[in-house]
Amino acid sequence: MADDAVIRDKLRLMFETPGGDVEHAEALYHDDAVLEFPQSGERYEGREAFTAWRSRYPAGVAFTILRVTVRDDLAVVELTASYDGGAGMYGVSIHEFRGDRISLERIYVADGWDAPDWRKPWRSDRPVHNPGL
Numbered sequence: 001m002a003d004d005a006v007i008r009d010k011l012r013l014m015f016e017t018p019g020g021d022v023e024h025a026e027a028l029y030h031d032d033a034v035l036e037f038p039q040s041g042e043r044y045e046g047r048e049a050f051t052a053w054r055s056r057y058p059a060g061v062a063f064t065i066l067r068v069t070v071r072d073d074l075a076v077v078e079l080t081a082s083y084d085g086g087a088g089m090y091g092v093s094i095h096e097f098r099g100d101r102i103s104l105e106r107i108y109v110a111d112g113w114d115a116p117d118w119r120k121p122w123r124s125d126r127p128v129h130n131p132g133l
Contacts, residue, residue, distance in 0.1 A: 007097060015077065030102065035049075035105045062082045064080045065079050077095070079092075091109040094107075
């Protein structure tokens with residue numbers, strides 16, 4: 001089991017380095033790692049399968065880490081992703097670790113929305129806390 005600091009270092013390498021998920025794939029992922037996008041039903045088996053298409057991704061992607069939660073061998077990264085400088089989309093990337101590398105990554109992405117006024121009487125005046133890494 002990797003410790004919390006090792007997992008956070010791997011996630012920094014992945015999200016804070018342009019192309020980090022491809023350039024540092026051997027240090028980040030096991031050879032037999034799996035990548036899933038439940039919203040589209042896609043599953044990629046093996047690091048080579050998903051790094052091949054990620055290296056040809058047709059847009060520039062920039063991430064902003066909002067929060068990272070690590071428990072044992074599981075890390076949840078809440079983030080925004082911006083494509084070619086456009087508006088950020090919210091995302092959650094779930095990582096299961098085996099030792100010090102990722103064995104499973106599951107990604108969810110969605111647009112943000114304005115909160116409806118009818119919920120305001122119950123809403124806190126404090127904003128969501130996003131401590132990042």
